[in-house]
Amino acid sequence: MAMTDYELPCERDVEQVWERLDAVGAGLADEHELTCPHCRAARESLLALREATTELVAEDDVPPALFGRIMSAVRAEVRRGSMVALPTPEPGFVEISEQAVAAVLRYAADTVDGVRARRCRVRTGVDGVVEVELTLAVSVRNVAGGAALALVRERVTAAAAARVGLTLAKLDLLVDDVYGEPGE
Amino acid sequence: MTTSAEPGTPLDDVTLVGRAKDGDVQAYEQLVLRYQGPMFRLAVKMLAHRGDAEDVVQEVFLNAWRKLDQLGEDAAFVGWLYRATTNRCLNVIRARKPQADVDLDTAESPRADLQPERAAQVSGQLAALNAALAQLTPEQRACWLLREVHGRSYEEIGEVVGANATAVRGRIARARAQLAEVMKPWR
Numbered sequence: 001m002a003m004t005d006y007e008l009p010c011e012r013d014v015e016q017v018w019e020r021l022d023a024v025g026a027g028l029a030d031e032h033e034l035t036c037p038h039c040r041a042a043r044e045s046l047l048a049l050r051e052a053t054t055e056l057v058a059e060d061d062v063p064p065a066l067f068g069r070i071m072s073a074v075r076a077e078v079r080r081g082s083m084v085a086l087p088t089p090e091p092g093f094v095e096i097s098e099q100a101v102a103a104v105l106r107y108a109a110d111t112v113d114g115v116r117a118r119r120c121r122v123r124t125g126v127d128g129v130v131e132v133e134l135t136l137a138v139s140v141r142n143v144a145g146g147a148a149l150a151l152v153r154e155r156v157t158a159a160a161a162a163r164v165g166l167t168l169a170k171l172d173l174l175v176d177d178v179y180g181e182p183g184e
Numbered sequence: 185m186t187t188s189a190e191p192g193t194p195l196d197d198v199t200l201v202g203r204a205k206d207g208d209v210q211a212y213e214q215l216v217l218r219y220q221g222p223m224f225r226l227a228v229k230m231l232a233h234r235g236d237a238e239d240v241v242q243e244v245f246l247n248a249w250r251k252l253d254q255l256g257e258d259a260a261f262v263g264w265l266y267r268a269t270t271n272r273c274l275n276v277i278r279a280r281k282p283q284a285d286v287d288l289d290t291a292e293s294p295r296a297d298l299q300p301e302r303a304a305q306v307s308g309q310l311a312a313l314n315a316a317l318a319q320l321t322p323e324q325r326a327c328w329l330l331r332e333v334h335g336r337s338y339e340e341i342g343e344v345v346g347a348n349a350t351a352v353r354g355r356i357a358r359a360r361a362q363l364a365e366v367m368k369p370w371r
Contacts, residue, residue, distance in 0.1 A: 006357075006358065006361035006362075014357070014360070014361040014364065015357040015360070015361070018357075018360060042364065045364040045365065045367045046360075046364045046367075048309060048364075048367040049313065049360070049363050049364045049367045051309060052307075052309040052310050052312070052313040052367065053313070053332055053333065055307060055309065055310045055313075056229070056310060056313055056314070056333060057225070057333055059225075059310065060224065060225050060228045060229070060234075062220055062221050062224045062225075063224075063234065063238055066220055066224065066238055066241060066242070067216060067217065067220060069238070069242050070216050070220065070241070070242050070245045070246065071209075071213060071216065073242060073245075073246045074209065074212060074216075074245065074246060074249045075209060077246070077249065077250065078207065078209060099206065099207040099208075102206050102207075102208075103208060106203065106206075106208070116195060116196070116199045117199075117203070118198065118199050118202030118203060118258075119202040119203070119205060119206055120203075120206055121206075135202060137196070137198070137199055177198060179196055181193075
């Protein structure tokens with residue numbers, strides 16, 4: 001069953017030797033493996049390769065400037081998204097980007113223990129009504145509890161009012177994932 | 185008030201990708217910090233040139249940012265990065281001037297950009313492996329690196345290089361045998 005055309009003179013294939021490397025290393029060699037010089041030579045080469053591969057993995061450190069280069073290219077293309085009009089008694093108008101609203105609301109949801117805000121869609125209707133759909137991941141601790149979600153609703157609504165000046169006409173919470181935590 | 189945002193509890197990829205899709209640059213920053221290392225290491229081994237590898241990785245992350253909305257499943261982000269990085273590297277190699285007639289010494293020359301003190305630390309085995317990698321076909325090199333260095337599955341590698349898992353397995357086995365061959369003098 002030569003998979004590779006890399007057949008040894010003893011008719012075993014290099015790939016077979018590779019697959020048996022750990023078994024032989026653990027003292028489980030069969031009769032042939034104990035005595036065959038070709039298999040032994042192949043094993044030594046493969047072990048050298050494995051060792052060099054470990055070194056290879058650690059070899060190249062990331063250039064320190066790379067992160068900055070990537071992020072300045074990304075920031076040059078930040079998507080601002082649509083604008084939401086804020087109620088104001090003054091003449092003129094005040095607008096805030098949906099993205100900025102989403103960031104405030106996600107942050108508010110994150111303050112609830114065992115909750116991670118994921119996507120936050122902010123939509124403004126023609127009549128200026130603002131609706132929000134917030135996708136969440138919750139810790140396994142919160143799966144059964146509506147209490148955490150009630151708290152999310154409370155804090156997100158409060159943040160919209162207090163920190164942005166928006167009254168949400170609708171807030172949909174979607175739990176799309178459950179995550180485990182270390183030590184559980 | 186308790187908060188789930190304690191430092192030391194990094195957010196999962198899906199959460200970060202979801203936020204980045206909303207345009208949250210800070211979430212994307214976390215993803216870049218998390219994956220620039222593996223992508224750079226893959227690119228530098230594919231291309232044997234740090235400058236070219238940096239360019240590839242920057243393009244991959246910028247393009248991923250632009251196209252985040254086209255990513256169907258948020259959990260597929262890493263696989264998407266590996267695919268984009270591999271394909272870009274293969275394109276860079278194809279665009280290079282043909283090197284068919286150069287001898288081994290010239291073919292290794294891109295590694296001269298390593299700083300001298302680092303080059304001196306590179307062990308004999310590692311140097312042999314790096315030289316041997318350069319002798320594989322780019323596709324073979326991609327398959328071997330994705331499997332042996334980055335631990336990707338045969339199925340995933342198959343998607344990257346446009347082959348089925350069995351073909352990928354065979355390609356990696358051949359690459360491994362070829363690389364082991366070269367390791368002989370160093371054992």
